[in-house]
Amino acid sequence: MTSLRQAISELQTNPEQWEAFQHDGHCVVLAPPGSGKTKLLTTKAVWLANNAIAPGRGLACITLTNPAAAELRTRVRRLGQPVGRTVNIGTVHSFAWSNVIRPFANAAGFPEWSRYTLAPRQEANAAMREAIRRVFEPNEDTRYVNSTIMRNRKLCLTEQEWKTAGPNIREAALEYDRLLREKDYVDFDTVVAMAVHLVEEYPFVRTVLHARFPYLMVDEYQDLAPGLHRIVTSLSLDEGNSTLFAVGDPDQAIYGWTGTRPELLVELADLEAVHRVDLRINYRCGAVIAEAGRRILGAHGAEAVTMRGGGSVSARCEPAGLTAQAAYIAGRIFELQSEGVSLHEIAVLAPTNGDCDELVAVLRSRDIPVSWRADAYSPSPLTMTLEAFAAWVSHGREDSGYRLGDLLDQWQQLGDWSALRAGADRVVAALLAAAADTRAGEFVETIVTVLDSAGARAELRSDDANELERMRDALSPAGGMADYTVRDLGGLRLRGGRVEVLTMSSSKGLEFDHVFIAALEEGKLPFFASVRGSAEWTEDRRKFYVSFTRARDSVEVLYSGWYDTPRGRRHNGPSVFLRESGLVG
Ligand SMILES: Nc1ncnc2c1ncn2[C@@H]1O[C@H](COP(=O)(O)OP(=O)(O)OP(=O)(O)O)[C@@H](O)[C@H]1O
Numbered sequence: 254m255t256s257l258r259q260a261i262s263e264l265q266t267n268p269e270q271w272e273a274f275q276h277d278g279h280c281v282v283l284a285p286p287g288s289g290k291t292k293l294l295t296t297k298a299v300w301l302a303n304n305a306i307a308p309g310r311g312l313a314c315i316t317l318t319n320p321a322a323a324e325l326r327t328r329v330r331r332l333g334q335p336v337g338r339t340v341n342i343g344t345v346h347s348f349a350w351s352n353v354i355r356p357f358a359n360a361a362g363f364p365e366w367s368r369y370t371l372a373p374r375q376e377a378n379a380a381m382r383e384a385i386r387r388v389f390e391p392n393e394d395t396r397y398v399n400s401t402i403m404r405n406r407k408l409c410l411t412e413q414e415w416k417t418a419g420p421n422i423r424e425a426a427l428e429y430d431r432l433l434r435e436k437d438y439v440d441f442d443t444v445v446a447m448a449v450h451l452v453e454e455y456p457f458v459r460t461v462l463h464a465r466f467p468y469l470m471v472d473e474y475q476d477l478a479p480g481l482h483r484i485v486t487s488l489s490l491d492e493g494n495s496t497l498f499a500v501g502d503p504d505q506a507i508y509g510w511t512g513t514r515p516e517l518l519v520e521l522a523d524l525e526a527v528h529r530v531d532l533r534i535n536y537r538c539g540a541v542i543a544e545a546g547r548r549i550l551g552a553h554g555a556e557a558v559t560m561r562g563g564g565s566v567s568a569r570c571e572p573a574g575l576t577a578q579a580a581y582i583a584g585r586i587f588e589l590q591s592e593g594v595s596l597h598e599i600a601v602l603a604p605t606n607g608d609c610d611e612l613v614a615v616l617r618s619r620d621i622p623v624s625w626r627a628d629a630y631s632p633s634p635l636t637m638t639l640e641a642f643a644a645w646v647s648h649g650r651e652d653s654g655y656r657l658g659d660l661l662d663q664w665q666q667l668g669d670w671s672a673l674r675a676g677a678d679r680v681v682a683a684l685l686a687a688a689a690d691t692r693a694g695e696f697v698e699t700i701v702t703v704l705d706s707a708g709a710r711a712e713l714r715s716d717d718a719n720e721l722e723r724m725r726d727a728l729s730p731a732g733g734m735a736d737y738t739v740r741d742l743g744g745l746r747l748r749g750g751r752v753e754v755l756t757m758s759s760s761k762g763l764e765f766d767h768v769f770i771a772a773l774e775e776g777k778l779p780f781f782a783s784v785r786g787s788a789e790w791t792e793d794r795r796k797f798y799v800s801f802t803r804a805r806d807s808v809e810v811l812y813s814g815w816y817d818t819p820r821g822r823r824h825n826g827p828s829v830f831l832r833e834s835g836l837v838g
Contacts, residue, residue, distance in 0.1 A: 257303075257332050260296040264289075273498075273530040274300075279490060281474070281522040282500040282530045286546070286802035287537025287764070290500035294472050295328040297498060301468055302339045311339040312468035315348050315485075317476040317508065319632045322347075323746075324762055325472060330659060337662045341466070345481045346441055347634070349448035350714075351666075352465070353484070357451050357458045365437075366447055371716050372438035380438075384428035388421050402426045406442040407512025409449065409480040445480035452487045459493040466495055473762070474501030474521070478512035482521075490526055497527075504550055505799050507758055509792045535802075537764050539564015542804055548834040549798045565807045568836040570814060570827070575608060578771045578811040579615035585809065586621055586752060589767055596622060598766035600753045602800050608772040609754050616752065624744060624751040629727035629734055633720035635713060637746070638663050639697055642680075644743030646696075647689035653747060657681070668713045676707030693742035694728035694735065701725070757800040768804035770797075773812045775825035785829075797830050810836060 264270040270293050273282050284290050298314055306312060314329075316322050322344050326336045336342050343351070358366035372380070381399055389395050402425060405418055415423040433439060439447070451458050469489050471477070477485065489497035499521065506515035522529040535543045535558065542564040547556065571577040582601055589599060601616070603609050613625045630636055641660055644653040664680060665673045683699045701721070704710045710718065727734040728742075744751055755763075757770065757778070772778075778797060783789035801808055812827040831837040 257296065257299055257334075260292065260332060261300065264293060264296060267532070267534060269530050269532045269534075273297075273532075276528050276530070277496075279497045279524075279527045280499075280530060281497075281518070281527050282532060283518070283522055284500065284502055284532030285535055286502065286505065286799070287535040287543075288532040289534075289536055290502070290532065291324070291328060291472055291762070293532075294470055294498065294500050295325060295332065298340055298468075298470055299329060299332045299334040302334060306339060306467065310465060310467055311341050312470060313348060313352065313466040314340065314342045314470045314472065315345050316472040317345060317481075317511070319344060319634060319637060320759070321473055321762055323632065323637050326663075327654065330654060330656070335656075335659055335662070337659075337666075345471075345477065345484070346444055349444050349481075349484060352462065353448040353451050353458065354444065357455070357461070358447070361451055361455050361458065363447075369434070369437050369439045369443075371444070371714050372433050372436075372440050373716075373719050376436070376438055377433065377440050380432040381429050383432055384425045387428055388425040398422065398425060402429065403442070404510075404512060406446075407478045407480070408514075409446065409478075409483065442480070445478070445484070449480050449483050449487075452484055452493070456492070459488060462488055463494040469495045469497050471497070471499040472501075473505075474499040474518045475503050475506040475515040476501075476508050476511070476513050477517065479514060479517065480512075482514075482517045486521070490521075490524065504795055505761065507761065507792055507796045507799055509788055533558045535559045536561070537805055538802055539804075539806055541566055542801070542806075542808055545808070545834060545836065546798055546802045549794065549801055549830060551794070551833065561805065563806070564804070566836065567808075568810045568812070568827075568831055570837075571811055572813055574813050575611050575772055575816070576615055578813065579612045581811065582612070582769045582771065582809075583616055583619045583621060585769070586616070587619075594766060596750055596752050597624075597747075599769075600755060600760065600763070600765040600767070600803060601769045601771065602755050602757045602760050602803075603770070603772045604757055604777045605772075606756060608777070609756055612771060613754050616754070622751040623754055625754040626745060629732070630720050630723035633717045634663075635667055635717040636720045636724050638667065639700060639721075639724070640742055640746040642684055642700065642743075643693060643696060643739045644746040646684055646687045647738075647740040647743040648747060653743065657684070660684075667717065668709060672707050672709035676703045676709055679703040679706065687739055689738065689740040689743075691739050692728075692735075693737040693739050694725070694730070694732075696739045696742070697725060697728055757796050760800050760803050764803055764805060766804070766806045768800070768808045769811065770800050770808065771811045772816065773797075773810050773828040773831055774814065774816045774823075775828050776823050777816060778828050778830065781823075781825075794830055797828070812837075 264274050270289055273280055274297050314325055322342055325342050329336055329340055355367055385395050385398050489495045501518045503515035503518055506513055539561045540559045543559045545566045571581055601612055613623050616623050641655050645655045661677050680703055687696050726732050779790045779793040814826050815822055815824040827837050
């Protein structure tokens with residue numbers, strides 16, 4: 254475990270990190286991959302929690318995705334700080350829900366808001382289909398209506414802006430909202446819109462939130478869509494008084510489908526009230542990797558400054574297709590293992606879930622232990638808590654890094670506290686009784702029984718309840734993860750002893766010694782439908798950049814020059830990004 258003192262003394266060796274650490278007011282840190290943004294944010298959070306925050310108050314650390322929030326929790330715990338009331342870590346959506354809507358909706362005159370729950374995906378899809386059916390004529394082309402509505406909702410358009418979206422689009426969006434609310438459902442975008450309304454329109458909401466959270470810290474700020482940006486700025490810069498500390502990198506913005514606008518981060522950094530710090534040094538990537546990363550970004554890639562020499566980069570054509578690429582990777586993994594590299598320091602990345610499935614099948618057929626969650630279920634607060642429980646059971650407190658008290662806090666924050674508190678004793682009993690070699694499916698069913706007997710399943714957020722069902726299916730005797738033991742399930746949290754297989758998008762924020770990136774075919778990346786230079790095309794290039802810069806020592810990229818689709822084989826050659834960055838001649 255790194256002590257806080259040690260982490261602070263490391264920051265002291267880097268003048269820019271130290272400047273940002275010491276700055277008292279609003280501060281925005283812009284920096285390339287591996288430059289210590291997350292390290293800086295978590296170290297500062299723990300220092301503030303112990304030195305600058307009065308009892309009963311706290312700081313909110315927020316980020317976009319559940320895995321990113323889990324990474325923040327892990328790093329804060331490693332610094333010896335429990336996560337909970339003082340250092341409150343979560344996604345922006347959970348912040349909006351738990352800290353804005355639930356506590357304030359009633360007092361602001363919207364008692365019905367606290368009754369709403371998140372719509373399960375099928376319900377939301379059905380409501381959208383019905384809304385489009387009601388608003389549009391049967392012979393109208395409605396192919397892009399759904400995606401246009403979803404995108405505009407995320408962008409929090411004004412009524413004036415909605416008018417330019419096309420005929421009937423706004424009407425269908427309102428109908429969709431109405432249909433959901435008839436059943437007391439909302440979706441993530443409505444949650445954001447409700448929270449924006451409360452923090453922007455009600456001064457008492459900002460006053461109380463400032464008292465509760467004098468500091469607001471945001472990681473991966475480039476991933477925030479405009480509504481979330483408005484919540485954060487309203488609580489800090491505009492009218493609120495909380496001090497903002499935000500870190501991010503516009504070149505790593507890869508969630509455009511969620512409505513993100515990376516330029517918001519740069520605009521924020523350039524405000525007069527904000528102190529901007531640019532970090533330059535990449536601590537992660539060897540010099541050769543950092544330099545190749547810069548070439549991937551093209552003209553505007555800033556010069557790479559690295560603390561590590563060396564590193565290697567190579568591109569390889571396997572003309573026989575993805576299976577042959579996987580066979581080559583398997584051979585290299587054996588070589589790396591024989592050189593003493595631990596499996597969890599190796600990552601295999603690819604553009605899609607389907608590519609990853611194919612790679613995993615080959616690696617497993619060679620008896621290489623692989624960590625791959627597939628699209629069986631997604632990391633949600635509950636599924637990640639269950640994986641963390643399994644890690645604690647199989648690896649113990651020291652090796653897992655999880656303390657039982659922290660796990661119980663995490664459990665109690667999943668939903669209605671009183672129901673979950675009632676189940677806490679039974680959870681402890683179940684954890685103490687479980688063994689590492691038990692089938693993971695049985696273990697999860699035991700915890701589900703506890704949830705049910707405490708009456709807590711009904712209190713779960715519906716996205717959590719959905720992911721729990723998908724996890725149970727995957728771990729059931731007929732599911733894709735039927736052979737997982739508690740040790741394997743815990744391993745998904747620990748990354749121990751297994752090669753990590755991930756889609757390129759989900760590699761964000763992680764680091765490995767050796768990274769293989771497979772299936773880099775033109776048409777897969779960039780995606781065939783995106784026009785050169787368009788937002789989607791540029792984002793695909795950033796996705797490649799993010800994947801590439803996960804590596805400390807080596808990156809090997811693979812392609813075949815063709816791939817299969819349901820409509821036949823496409824011979825498009827290697828990804829244009831390989832040619833343009835000089836990786837392929
Ligand atoms: N001052 C420092 N001294 C030593 N090591 C450091 C320092 N700052 C960062 N590091 C190390 O560099 C690595 C990258 O740090 P971190 O993950 O915080 O970077 P990041 O900017 O958040 O990366 P990314 O944006 O790519 O996710 C980590 O292993 C971290 O411990």
